[in-house]
Amino acid sequence: MITATNVTKHFGEILAVNDVNVTIKSGEVFGLIGTNGAGKSTFLRMAAGVLKPDSGKILVDEKPVYENPSVKADIFYISDDQYFLPNATPRDMASFYQDYYASFDRVRFDEMLGNFQLKPNRRINTFSKGMKKQLSVLLGVCANTKYLFCDETFDGLDPVMRQVVKSIFAGELLERDFTPIIASHNLRELEDICDCVGILHQGGVLMQKDLEEMKLNIHNIQCVFQNQEEEKTALGLLDIVKSEKRGSLNNITVRGSEKEIIDKINTFSPVFAEILPLTLEEIFISETEVVGYDIKKLIY
């Protein structure tokens, strides 16, 4: 588990991370979302032990990470612009990491290189941006570390590769104690892979939620009531996050379990009532609007 408590980091006069409190549970895929400059990379660099927080502490499995090689042995950090040794080939990089990560799986790496159609002896500086990202992920996965920090790693991948990487992550999650932390400015990329998402804005965490919990606890309902009096009474019983009305059709976002909401609405024998699926984006729009932010401005 990674715990960040009141973590703050300044770069000169710029406040990059401001009093962040985050808990990342082991075995979950954590998505770190925010606009450019929100502090995602800084947070990941601190969590990887590259940067030292000005104040607060980051504990990985209850141990401080900065200048702690035994903890860092459980972390593989893929930066947004991963550095490869000059003139190195994928094999050279594997050898390089093998020296640092005792559990680096060289056989699997060679095998996965073939699957990704990356030539093991081709110089990395001739690779495309996407190929470099793929290689980074392969190196990270084959390092067999408990934590894998991916900073904007998915941005350079094409949709097919993204799916492949997601499936690799899923496989890893099943097979071993694996906790990927993925930072991105694109909510849609993380929707179908993350278990938990934290939104960073202006250096601080706006919110951190479990995706399933959020999906189960918030719903979009379209309904038409027989008269306005019933409509008013029924909506009054619901924990409405957002409400719109077009003609007699109510489009409402409501907190609560699906059953609880439907039961309440059915009490008033509505003309029409239907629960529609909410996208992660819609959930966040709703949640952040509640706390006074326009999410569209934060993550697009």
Next chain:
Amino acid sequence: MISRNLFIKLIKQDIKKRIWCPILIFVMCFLALEVRMLMELEEIVRYPHLYSYGIIVYIREYFFGQNAVNMSIIACIAAFLCGLSGYAYLHSKVQLDLYHSLPVSRSQFFWARYLSGILQFSVPFVLNVAVCIGIAASRKAVTAEMIPAVLSFIGIQTIIFVLVYSVTVIATGLTGNLIVSILGTGVLFVYSTGLELLTFWMSEHFFDTYVYNYKYEGNFVCGSSIWFFSPLSMITKFFSRPVIMTMSDAKKLFKYNTSYIGVLIVAAVLYSLAAYIIFMKRASESAGKPIAFRIAEPVIKTMVVIPLAFFSGFFFCMISYNTSSEEWFLFGVIFGFIVICILMEIIYRMSLRGAMMHKKQFLFNAACTALIFVIFRYDVTGYDTYVPADAQIQSCAVSISELMPLSQNIQVSEFSTHRLGATEYRMANMELKGNPSVMTLARKAAKEQLKYHYFDYYEGIENSSEYIEITERQKQYHWIEYGFKLSNGKTIYRKYMIDVADADTIDLLSDIFNDYDYKIGSTPVFNDGWNIDFDFVRCESNFKIADIALTPQIQSKLIETYQKEYTKLTLDMVMHTVPTGTIDFVINSENNEDLYTSYSGEMLVYPQFSETIALIKDYGFDMLEHPTAEDVELVRVRSINDDPYAYGHFNHSPYRGAYSGINNTYDIQEDKTVEYEYTDKEQIQQILDSVVSGGFSWNIRQYADLFDDRYIVDIQLEKRDRNNSSSYQQFIKGKLPAFIQ
């Protein structure tokens, strides 16, 4: 888990990553060692008669000894390359993200890289040295005695490498940008040398009595003991040879300043630790910033701006026509200060917009610069007027310029030329005690603070009464240098200008010159500790020169006799007596017959030195013998330019000619030299009776106004080899024949 062998793996990885570095170092070492050795061996084998020592001694003492300084330059370049290439990753965010996220402690990472850098130098270096030994062995020039020399050569070069390497790592750690780090390395490498140079220039420029100390051979860098914190200063001192005071020491082969090796090792260790601390304290986010530690910015700025502002002042002085111009100096200081302040801010901010930031700091640095200028310009510390109290003085050394000068450079062997200035010798050897005139003259000179007045030239200046009066008076100004040896072991050096036209001054000066200890301490010839075995004595009289071969007995007798009479010589005699001749004790080079060396200089023989003259006559040279008119075939008399002020009287006029202020050029005046030939025997006899060898005048001309500078006389003897006669004569003042006037 981290592998046990991770440290070694890290080193291997690092070497593999920048393999170009050891390869480049190998090539540099190859050129500096094997190639140079082969070239020099070829020379020794081809011209063995030019070398006093055998090939074994030559390789051991010269190649692995004295000339180690050449390899040190390579070591410095290698250190610079290794330091920058090894730690330049600190300037790159992407590389930092990789290396500092790896499961290795920074400490381990630092030392692995540090050691890797040392190996990248030492392995190719030692390999090349081994090949050199192989080459030497092929010439049968390797003995067991060479092993310590080679080991110390390797050790010293490695220490120098580590010293410079650690400074480069410090500079790289303090900065976050490659260009700034290169500049920083340069600054740290030379900083104390620069300060020493600046102190030297400032003192020389502003203090009339300043002289640098005489401990090292012409080396201002080692003048002070407080500035040796930069590698360049330390390396320079290590390879500098202290002034040698005995001939036997001078003949010894060069040895490193072994007592200083410990200082180099301590410095290398301290700098390495400093580099480590900086590395550990350095924040990763400093990558890309010019300076990694913001707190260091004002300190660095002050340390750079102030010295450079003064250097700028000296630069403008140098490029101006008047090198002592205070206006141009001030302009340079102000201009340099402003420009460097702005440049530093631009470098710090990496933006032109930051040029005028930190006004308070600007004002602080300006105040410091102004304060330093005022301290030097107005001698706030009283440097020029300071003379130690009598109670502080243990003894004094005095050197009166232009009285009994010594030869400056002595060729000791093919290994070195030994410089022995008269003042250096006297400062080290003379100990005047109990002569009150010594301190009285020093106090008088310090109080009077005489200095030359330089004129700005204008048309007709030479006819102005002020110019004539001052230049005439200044002809009597002479330098005298003091070494006050204090009871606390320190020695304070000063030079003073004295006016020998001043009766009180000349009385005091006479007391000093007439002092037995002054005479004995003036020249190594009178120093028993030198034990010099001269080969011959070169005797010169008015009209001839001859060499007398010396045996130890003859040498001893001659020096003893000369010393006895010389110690009785008074300044009054020097000023009013025309010398009879000179003697010069000479050592002949064993390998080069044309190479003569002398520690005595031409020592004057006066008519009063009757015993010396008689002794020399016994040895076969009659100083009093004059040719008659019958012996002379021809006399040529050349009159020098009539204008007595045309030569060397203007500060800016080394030429004979007129200075044009309009276009800043010198117009060479028409040569007014006229040559007359005399063959009439009566006239020749008159000339012979009134001339003296021109060579005599040089040693005493500042004090003895006995020679007529207007004419040069060339006497051509009939029967003798012309080369064996003195051809350059001057008329004695007041004895100029009427037919020449």
